[in-house]
Amino acid sequence: MLNxxxxxxxxxxxGLILALNTLFWCWPLFALALLKVLLPVPRIQxxxxxxxxxxxxxxxxxNSFWMDLVQRTRWDVTGLxxxxxxxxxLVTSNHQSWADILMLQYQLSRRMPILKFFLKQELIWxxxxxxxxxxxxxxxxxxxxxxYLERHPEKRGQDLITTRKACERYRTxxxxxxxxxxxxxxxxxxxxQQVSPYRYLLKPxxxxxxxxxxxxxxxxxxxxxVTIHYPGGAPSFWDLLSGRIEQAVMRIHAQxxxxxxxxxxxxxxxxxRLEFQQWVNQLWRxxxxxxxxxxxxxxxx
Numbered sequence: 001m002l003n004x005x006x007x008x009x010x011x012x013x014x015g016l017i018l019a020l021n022t023l024f025w026c027w028p029l030f031a032l033a034l035l036k037v038l039l040p041v042p043r044i045q046x047x048x049x050x051x052x053x054x055x056x057x058x059x060x061x062x063n064s065f066w067m068d069l070v071q072r073t074r075w076d077v078t079g080l081x082x083x084x085x086x087x088x089x090l091v092t093s094n095h096q097s098w099a100d101i102l103m104l105q106y107q108l109s110r111r112m113p114i115l116k117f118f119l120k121q122e123l124i125w126x127x128x129x130x131x132x133x134x135x136x137x138x139x140x141x142x143x144x145x146x147x148y149l150e151r152h153p154e155k156r157g158q159d160l161i162t163t164r165k166a167c168e169r170y171r172t173x174x175x176x177x178x179x180x181x182x183x184x185x186x187x188x189x190x191x192x193q194q195v196s197p198y199r200y201l202l203k204p205x206x207x208x209x210x211x212x213x214x215x216x217x218x219x220x221x222x223x224x225x226v227t228i229h230y231p232g233g234a235p236s237f238w239d240l241l242s243g244r245i246e247q248a249v250m251r252i253h254a255q256x257x258x259x260x261x262x263x264x265x266x267x268x269x270x271x272x273r274l275e276f277q278q279w280v281n282q283l284w285r286x287x288x289x290x291x292x293x294x295x296x297x298x299x300x301x
Contacts, residue, residue: 002070003243010070011242017066018241025059026128033135046172049137053114053173056136060109063102071243075107076298079252083112087221088174090212090257091115094201094227094287095180096234099245103228107250108176112224115178116170118208137169141208167215176224177216179208181280186234198284200291206280210266210273217262227251227287229294249298251290 002010029052036048067073083089089112093104104115114136121140124130134140170177181204184190196203213220229249239245258279264272 001068001072007242007244011238014066014070014241014243017069018063021059021062021066022128022132025055026132029055029132029135042172049173052136056114056132057110060105060114064106064109067102067106067240070241071245073245074247075250076247077107077250077252079250079254080107080111082222082252082254083108083224085111085113086174088113088170088216088219089176089222089224090209090220091176091178091224091226092181092209093178093225094186094291095182095184096186096228096230097240098185098237099235099240100180100185100228102240103245103248103250104178104226113174113176115176117178117180139165167212167219170216171219177212179212181205181209181284198288200295201284201288204280204284206273206277207266209280210261210276213257213261213276214264214266217257220257222254223257225253225255225283225287227253227290227294229291229298231298231300233300247298249294251294 002013005013032048032052032055036045036052039045039048091112093100101115101117108115116136116138117133119133119138119140124134124140126133167177182202183205184202186200186202190202194203227250229251230245231247231249232245235245261272261276261279266273266276
């Protein structure tokens, strides 16, 4: 434990370990990715994917080590029994901080297949880590504005095509497809701008996970819904690095994939789109009530 050090020094040391950890593991990851490109044999590619996932899990394990080193966060977690390494899942969570991803990986790594996030296409240019995401077959999504789609209607549905291609690659290995339904981190300013009907959440965006149901619904074992609460308030990424997250609460729920949503098209079936949005909105109402209960049970100290 390095909690005897000043927080800024802990943050610098943790940031250095994170950078070195990433640089160390990226090279074997890139080597296996190159082999996967050069050897398009399904059995070989399946084996290489397992190797690449092991590398990613090792990177996460080192991150968990430095997270404990700078500050051993007090965790209150329920629901880990709902997941295992043998099945594929659709996973979603509320989103409050850049720290959320590493906090999710801390609890879920090597307990379920690695989380594969939907990423903005621009993130592929992030030095080193962008190529790592590409090598691990994270789906990169190109978002178009409503105005752009009005001028270029032929671009409608491109996200669905990208999602389907990504999900096709996931059929040979168990995978956890992750999507932040809010699409962005919660802030009070965004909440007010949206006039969100929820107390602790932004409005959910249903399209992304609807496309996953459409592309690989029968492959999914369950929908895993995670609720994260920080009693000390939403931390920044610097708070994570410097060991200032004293307590974190995580509730993990599983529910079956709704059979009525299989083999239907979100883009073209208006009735299905309405039913799916109602299902997502109910999921979010339940999460909002759970967050209210967690705020009462774990008040700020």
